[in-house]
Amino acid sequence: MTYLSRIWLNPLRTGAQGLIRSPQKTHAAVLGGLAAQPVTERVLWRLETSQPHRAELLVLTETRPSWEHLVEQAGWPGSDQPQAMVRDYQPLLDRLQRGREFAFRLRANPVTATRTPTKPSARQKEHLAQERPRGVRVPHRTAAHQLTWLLDRVERWGFTLPTSQDTGPAARLTARERLTFTKSTAGATGANTSGRRVTLSTATFDGALRVTDPDQARHTLLHGVGPAKAYGCGLITLAPLTTAGG
Structure with missing residues (x-):
């Protein structure tokens, strides 16, 4: 299985500010969401900060993650709004058909x-x-x-x-x-x-x-492109x- 997660971060909190400033801290926090340690699976992520009131962290993992630590340290832990969503990635991979x-x-x-x-x-x-x-x-x-x-x-x-x-x-x-x-x-x-x-x-x-090329496209999405994937x-x-x- 593969999962795509979205976690909202509160840029007014110190924990979120540290993640926004340091890709290495974000990488460590992302790996902390996986149960099997040390992490040997491929993990891809991207942090988007274009919205002034919240940052968006996207993470692709091979196993189902847990993001309670990020919500607690850098999100809105007391909010009744969903702070992290985890979705099965396979339906998207299945839609990768030639010409689409x-x-x-x-x-x-x-x-x-x-x-x-x-x-x-x-x-x-x-x-x-x-x-x-x-x-x-x-x-x-x-x-x-x-x-x-x-x-x-x-x-x-x-x-x-x-x-x-x-x-x-x-x-x-x-x-x-x-x-x-x-x-x-x-x-x-x-x-x-x-x-x-x-x-x-x-x-x-x-x-x-x-x-x-649907097979190559799936491989690309799952493994990422270029260097600095940890960052x-x-x-x-x-x-x-x-x-x-x-």
Whole structure:
């Protein structure tokens, strides 16, 4: 079984503010919702903060999760409104038929591999100094390069982008963000210690997708795309495609 969850977070609470600031804290909180520890299943998530009064955390898991800890620490635990919803993902997977179109959203970490980065970090320099090194990942920083990253890969994912003579491919870059946070590591005693700084360039895409390979499309939805999945990237969500006339 696979489950898609939606959890509402209260941005006025300290617990929610910590999750919004740190993808690593959100990742840890998400894994805390799964009973089998350590977590070995694929977990994808995305945190959306476009609404000022509440944030939306979407999580895709292979086993049924429990989100009471998130509601208690970062939501509205005393509210009579539902704070977390968990739904079976299989009905959506069953609707992935060749030629069918869906609205989509993806928050990704568009990167490319190179052996000649412009400003290599200390870790990259160490890697490139090895004999026959593989290229290091560097982010695409411009909107044009980020959109090209999507266009170059979408067919490998089992989809295509419907195109219009007037507007081109049915995808647009709706948000770009550069996140910097500290990745903590566990010390010898098990306690978290200060770790290295992580900088993450993300791009959010919205638009429409047409299914070309249903099996590959299902694999894409279940496993995500691109790097930085632990930090809230790679989850493609689909919804019914509506038109301007309703």
